[in-house]
């Protein structure tokens with residue numbers, strides 16, 4: 001295995017890892033994301049890793065970190081190899097375990113090899129992982145139509161997030177949770193601690209209050225929600241559904257950002273068709289271009305060494321992908337993206353919410369475009385005929401919204 005020089009190790013730390021940690025891995029820090037958008041941080045990351053690949057080759061590159069074995073994965077084949085084996089390369093990496101334990105101590109992603117299989121089976125059953133349309137798809141689509149009702153004027157992240165969270169709470173917990181913003185505030189505060197992983201003390205009491213709050217909805221099992229699916233799903237005692245739900249609520253934040261980024265892309269590219277397939281592919285483009293999980297970590301079960309997979313490098317590798325820095329939903333429809341890209345990870349620990357997210361996000365976009373047009377006022381560069389920015393701050397996107405006149409409303 002090649003070994004990076006001390007200088008190159010420092011470059012990886014400062015150019016790739018520190019920006020990802022600084023922007024908040026579990027809860028975005030708005031000022032940091034803003035600063036990194038300005039610095040186009042992820043473009044620098046891609047350039048650095050391309051240079052390292054030129055210098056050292058495509059094999060794993062071991063960084064010079066005293067007392068710990070940490071390597072960069074630099075080839076697509078190796079990414080697939082690592083992600084295909086969750087026993088040899090556990091997703092329950094040490095930093096992730098400490099971070100996620102702040103709000104989901106028994107979450108699937110940080111489960112050990114003994115607990116992982118039945119928690120995964122439970123999760124897949126409730127999220128209906130293998131269906132492109134969830135079993136409750138019709139009910140969820142009606143909830144989208146009720147909650148996503150744009151009005152003419154200005155739209156920013158806070159406006160969008162307010163209706164997005166109402167929608168998420170209704171889908172995950174049931175309609176009675178629609179206005180329960182306290183639950184999300186409690187989660188947010190624990191996620192802020194989680195950004196610090198083991199450097200922040202676990203607030204066990206707050207975590208218990210939050211998990212009890214989640215459990216109250218799980219116990220209610222309101223029809224037409226994921227909570228109802230949980231009630232219908234036999235679960236072993238150590239599945240701890242409230243920990244799993246905590247992850248889903250957390251991950252729906254990323255899904256909201258991905259949807260909002262996709263809205264910006266579509267608003268800037270009016271020629272892209274607005275059918276469900278293209279809307280779904282646009283959400284995939286949104287997380288390809290600006291991945292919400294930029295760093296996928298794995299620890300070797302054999303020796304505890306850590307592997308770093310930096311998604312932006314693979315998604316934006318303009319030495320290998322002709323479409324690296326363009327918005328091209330077609331790559332998700334014609335098979336070009338099949339083996340190269342990992343916005344939802346891959347293998348047995350691939351995101352089990354992928355289909356559900358894509359369905360809800362595409363329905364949301366569809367509801368937005370139904371009777372309104374959106375002009376992106378904050379980021380004119382997205383419409384320009386030049387490479388898309390490496391880093392985008394979704395919280396800074398702003399739109400001018402106009403209602404279409406009756407004659408212009410699409411039929412069907």
Ligand code: HEM
Pocket residue numbers: 091108109110120123127247248249251252254255256258287292293295296297342343344345348349350351352353354356357
């Ligand atoms: C844009 C939205 C989302 C993206 C891009 C995304 C991406 C990912 C990625 C990259 C992983 C692997 C992480 C790792 O290995 O460290 C993952 C895992 C996971 N995601 Fe998502 N996710 C999204 C939303 C969701 C939602 C809404 C849910 C639930 C409703 C969900 C449920 C999960 C679960 C349970 C895991 C752990 C899987 C396992 O360990 O087997 N995700 N997701």
